[in-house]
Amino acid sequence: MSSFLDLYEPLDIIGNGSFGIIRKVRRKSDGAILARKELNFERMSERDRKQIVAEVNILKDLNHEHIVRYHDRHVDRDAGILYILMEYCGGGDLSTLIKQSQKHGRPIPEDTIWNYFMQILLALHHCHHPNGHSRSGSSGEEGENGHRRAQILHRDLKPDNVFLDDANTVKLGDFGLSKALAQASFANTYVGTPYYMSPELMQEKAYDSKSDIWSLGCLIYELCALKPPFHEAKTHSELSVFIRNARIPPLPRGYSQALAGVIKAMLNLNPAMRPSAAQLLQHERLELSFKVFETQKMYVISPQSDARLSAAETLPSGSPPRNRTNCPSKRGSAIWPRGRRDVRLSNRNMLR
Structure with missing residues (x-):
């Protein structure tokens, strides 16, 4: 168990729930920032346990740019803790x-x-x-x-x-x-x-x-x-x-x-x-948003720029959309x- 935890550097706690916490962690191998759910499954009802298992199984199958990505899970049966490693979303909700x-x-x-x-x-x-x-x-x-x-x-x-x-x-x-x-x-x-x-x-x-x-x-x-x-x-x-x-x-x-x-x-x-x-x-308006979004991916946008600028404000004028058929x-x-x-x-x- 210690070997699994040793792979990650624990950072801030970013969420609390009925059965545990969500912690920001840094993967030591490459410095990637992830979110780690730490859930006490011994305090859960059978229904809650099934719900957690169902969520993990669903997320494993949903590999998409706009869905929070599942990375890994680990069960510490001695401590009664389930660890679920997810993509970290630093922009909030x-x-x-x-x-x-x-x-x-x-x-x-x-x-x-x-x-x-x-x-x-x-x-x-x-x-x-x-x-x-x-x-x-x-x-x-x-x-x-x-x-x-x-x-x-x-x-x-x-x-x-x-x-x-x-x-x-x-x-x-x-x-x-x-x-x-x-x-x-x-x-x-x-x-x-x-x-x-x-x-x-x-x-x-x-x-x-x-x-x-x-x-x-x-x-x-x-x-x-x-x-x-x-x-x-x-x-x-x-x-x-x-x-x-x-x-x-x-x-x-x-x-x-x-x-x-x-x-x-x-x-x-x-x-x-x-x-x-x-x-x-x-x-038509959602198609336009899609074209703007895809075009922006072609350009390197500074992380210091205002993340909440509207799409129209950050789009380089006259730029063609990429991969229109997507x-x-x-x-x-x-x-x-x-x-x-x-x-x-x-x-x-x-x-x-």
Whole structure:
């Protein structure tokens, strides 16, 4: 056991939880900074242990640029401690960004929101469409041991679970409530965080990947309004009523109708009418964010530069996009009409 711990230099504690801590560590062999979960599994219930095992197994299969990367694990049975080594995200999470914006009275720029939105969608697309074509940041459709990967539902998408690395790249994390759907298309387990929970989850109905899309709609709304769409609800039953009545306050002034329209589409009460991650990535504004993001990868950006500059401010003018085909889009798609900046779903029922 000591030999495993000796491989890493312990640094600051960066998180606390019910069963342990998250510690920043430095790998001695190459100086890489990682995050190490140190969990006391003897204090866990059988259900909690299964949840941890499920998270590790899911993360081992999800090798993607926009998903927090799993590195290694080790069990110290004598001490009752499970060590999980993960990618370290030095930029914090979106919840912290929202709180900072509230504190300073500064709205998050729309360019920044589209940029984060696009990166989260790339991660969700990788989870929801495991056997589809390769997407940006994906290592392919197969899992760690070469088997075909199951579809993954995140089931707890919220600002606290979306992280940023030192380069301001989005990393989707905390897959503790995630579910792998190997064969079935729908799940029935009641999980999630109430403010971001889809109507079908709240009603304990069967759900699929469109439940994650609802949660993403709530998250993007919160990046704009700096509070969840149903924040006025004080009880679970009141929240259910608000959601059923679609009581969503309008976005603050300054945000575009295009962004408001996409959020509204994601918060459709009917899961079948919500766009998928693949369909959302065909939106003209999200395609633009993708091109900007891919172009920026071609340039060395100083780490001293402001990590929260909007994508438009840091893009070198006249630069061509790289690897255009990595973004799941189709020119002239009927889903997102072309030719105007205020783009809405062509299927009007999706916006009702």
